[in-house]
Amino acid sequence: MPHEHAHILTAPAGATAGPMLIEVTRGDMVESRHRADVAIVDADGKVVRAWGDIEPPVYGRSAIKPLQALPLIESGAADRFGVSVAEIALACASHNGEPRHVELVTAWLARIGCGVADLECGSHAPYQEASVEALIQAGRKPDATYNNCSGKHTGFLSTARHVGEPTSGYIRYEHPVQQRILGALEQMTGLRLSDAPRGVDGCGIPVIGIPLGNMALAMARLADPDDHVPPARAAAAKRILAAMAAEPFLVAGTGRFCTKVMEVVGAKVVMKTGAEGVYAAALPTLGLGVALKVEDGAGRAAEVAMGRVLHELKLLNADEEKTLADALTPPIRNRVGRETGRIRPAADDAS
Numbered sequence: 001m002p003h004e005h006a007h008i009l010t011a012p013a014g015a016t017a018g019p020m021l022i023e024v025t026r027g028d029m030v031e032s033r034h035r036a037d038v039a040i041v042d043a044d045g046k047v048v049r050a051w052g053d054i055e056p057p058v059y060g061r062s063a064i065k066p067l068q069a070l071p072l073i074e075s076g077a078a079d080r081f082g083v084s085v086a087e088i089a090l091a092c093a094s095h096n097g098e099p100r101h102v103e104l105v106t107a108w109l110a111r112i113g114c115g116v117a118d119l120e121c122g123s124h125a126p127y128q129e130a131s132v133e134a135l136i137q138a139g140r141k142p143d144a145t146y147n148n149c150s151g152k153h154t155g156f157l158s159t160a161r162h163v164g165e166p167t168s169g170y171i172r173y174e175h176p177v178q179q180r181i182l183g184a185l186e187q188m189t190g191l192r193l194s195d196a197p198r199g200v201d202g203c204g205i206p207v208i209g210i211p212l213g214n215m216a217l218a219m220a221r222l223a224d225p226d227d228h229v230p231p232a233r234a235a236a237a238k239r240i241l242a243a244m245a246a247e248p249f250l251v252a253g254t255g256r257f258c259t260k261v262m263e264v265v266g267a268k269v270v271m272k273t274g275a276e277g278v279y280a281a282a283l284p285t286l287g288l289g290v291a292l293k294v295e296d297g298a299g300r301a302a303e304v305a306m307g308r309v310l311h312e313l314k315l316l317n318a319d320e321e322k323t324l325a326d327a328l329t330p331p332i333r334n335r336v337g338r339e340t341g342r343i344r345p346a347a348d349d350a351s
Helices: 061-068 071-075 083-089 099-111 130-139 150-163 176-189 212-223 231-246 257-268 299-312 317-325
Strands: 020-026 029-042 048-051 057-059 198-200 206-211 270-274 278-283 290-292 331-333 338-346
Touching: 020 299, 020 331, 029 083, 029 212, 029 317, 048 198, 048 212, 057 083, 057 130, 061 071, 061 176, 061 212, 061 270, 061 278, 071 083, 071 150, 071 176, 071 231, 071 270, 083 099, 083 150, 083 231, 099 150, 130 257, 150 176, 206 212, 212 231, 212 278, 212 290, 231 257, 257 270, 257 299, 257 317, 270 299, 290 299
Parallel strands: none
Antiparallel strands: 020 029, 020 338, 029 048, 029 290, 057 206, 198 206, 270 278, 278 290, 331 338
């Protein structure tokens, strides 16, 4: 498919407001404010609504992992290696490093003839405190399977194995694994990205600067792929979203915003967090994509901003909003657990 939207998407007059404001309260006062730029776009490239400036490029970070997983399916690697629904979800994850996450990655690596030494993502402590404590008690240090990106990297290795490419250096921009992902990103975003700003992500892979509007377009094409991408890519998109919706725990983990929301709302919202205040979502029932970036990089504000978007689009019914109340407007607690404030959409920015 040609790059028919090979330009930055702009919002029509009336569809754009100032940045979405997220405020942090303490007692009777607003103590801090965060500003978020937000794009809501359909699969044809129409900007349905926007807050702030959606034209400058931003790094999608881990929020675009569902897009980076497309070649795992399209190449045939997932079918050849019997990659399960759970493992497809894990390929899209920024997981907590809890036991189920690590066990699945370890078994998947073994099945493709790889091991932890083949992962080039590096290691870090699990995000979940209980998993950190379990490692300490066992006298063990976390290896690369505990990295929140280890599922994504195992997907990359699976594709390289299937195609017969070297596994070493699969994180480099020039490696066929990353070039394949770049091609998928170009089609889904409608942009030629060879000259886009480029950096290195926390897990070592390339990050590409993409305007928020085009990132939202890519998520919309995941949500509504028929007639917008080739049939094989449309089938892959559907498998990825279905896997994330079926296994929300594997996408993040205990206590995480993505997991909590998807466990409650099901397949109508498939969302993914990224570092530095980025969040993205595919909304299959509406055929829309969402991409947002908090200007100061605060993840706490990105979650509340995404909650505000879901509220604006009426994707949460009253019972779901009640169930998710502490996720949508999280309480701030002091050291003894007393609630001292909230993180919420600013009152003067509410519609």
